[in-house]
Amino acid sequence: MDIAEEKHPGAHTFKLRGRLDSNTSLAFEQRLFEAITSGAKHVIIDFKELDYISSAGLRVILKATKALKREEGKILLCAMQDYVKEVFEIAGFDAFLPIVPTLDEALRAV
Amino acid sequence: MGQPPRTFSFSLKNDIAELQTLGRQIESIGRALDLSKRCLFEINLALDELFTNIISYGFTDGGEHRIELNLSAADEVLTVTIADDGVAFNPTERPAPALPDTVDDCRVGGLGIYLIQNLMDEVHYRREDKKNILTLKKKLERIRPPCRGGPS
Numbered sequence: 001m002d003i004a005e006e007k008h009p010g011a012h013t014f015k016l017r018g019r020l021d022s023n024t025s026l027a028f029e030q031r032l033f034e035a036i037t038s039g040a041k042h043v044i045i046d047f048k049e050l051d052y053i054s055s056a057g058l059r060v061i062l063k064a065t066k067a068l069k070r071e072e073g074k075i076l077l078c079a080m081q082d083y084v085k086e087v088f089e090i091a092g093f094d095a096f097l098p099i100v101p102t103l104d105e106a107l108r109a110v
Numbered sequence: 111m112g113q114p115p116r117t118f119s120f121s122l123k124n125d126i127a128e129l130q131t132l133g134r135q136i137e138s139i140g141r142a143l144d145l146s147k148r149c150l151f152e153i154n155l156a157l158d159e160l161f162t163n164i165i166s167y168g169f170t171d172g173g174e175h176r177i178e179l180n181l182s183a184a185d186e187v188l189t190v191t192i193a194d195d196g197v198a199f200n201p202t203e204r205p206a207p208a209l210p211d212t213v214d215d216c217r218v219g220g221l222g223i224y225l226i227q228n229l230m231d232e233v234h235y236r237r238e239d240k241k242n243i244l245t246l247k248k249k250l251e252r253i254r255p256p257c258r259g260g261p262s
Contacts, residue, residue: 022162023129052133052151054158055222065213083148087155090228091221092209 001050003031011076011110012040013103017049020057029060036064041073042110046103048079058091065097074098078106115184116143121176124165132157135179143183149251152229153188156246159222160192160201168196168242183250187231190246199242200235201226 001018012035020028035043043064047053065075077099080088088094100106118139122128133154140150161177169175178193201223210216227233232247 019133021129021158022126052154054155054162055218055225056162058221059218062213062216062218069213081147083151086148087225090225093216095209095211096213096216 001028003028005031005035008044008107011042011044011107013044013046013107015046015049019052020050020060021052021054022056025056025060028057029063032060032064033067036067036071036073041068041071043068043073043075044103044106044110045075045077046079046106047077047081047084048103050084051081053084053087055091058087058093061097062093074110076100076106076109078103113184115182117180117182118142119178119180121178122161124169124175124177126162126165129158129161132161139181143188143250144252146251146253149248153190153248156226156229156248157190157192159226160244163199163201163222164192164194164196164242168194168199170197186250188248188250190248192244192246193241195241198237200237201244202233202235 001016001020001024004015004017006013006015014032016028018024032043045061061075061077068075075097077097079102080099085099088097088099098109100109120135122131136150136154136157145153157179164177175195180191182189204220204223206224206227207217207220226246230246230248234245236243
């Protein structure tokens, strides 16, 4: 999996490409938490080029969501393939995680 | 009755790096069967969660084990059997996790098995010859060729 990080005014974005599974989730967790530790409050994860996610990926996103809530920040997810979105819905994560259609909308929402 | 069944078999070592092999195998089976992207994803995800579960909790001796997979497509249904010689574990007996209303009451334990049960149409377990044998069934969704003469 490739992870591209960008700092926008008011938000830190992570563009994921490839597969987020038990093999790659730890690397992503480390990158996310480095950003949170160095002060990122609003995090956007762009799923546009992510082909695959498993519960290991959901676990990392949940952990980051809890950490950002403690910092009074927030996390936004955008541009998911419909079958990736379905996994968030089955897990019930869509009840507390904002999922928007495009990166532009996510940037406007932070 | 349709075509004779098409079957595919492979095995994976109890090593998390084998998830890549699993992904590649499922992709090539998906191409052979003309499966839709969604169907391919759902099968890969269910087998990923199961495999990850088996290798995380199934073996206590530290040795190498093989997990055997057999996939058979017939009459638009894919039947997958997964056999491992780990400790007895029946995932169909796991209660479904409570779905969260807020991030604070969200727990991820048991989520993998819950995903398997939701993504597959049937899940059956049996213990035989000191092996866990799980059978999954999933209705196939194929990439349809464009209709001839129809509107484009």
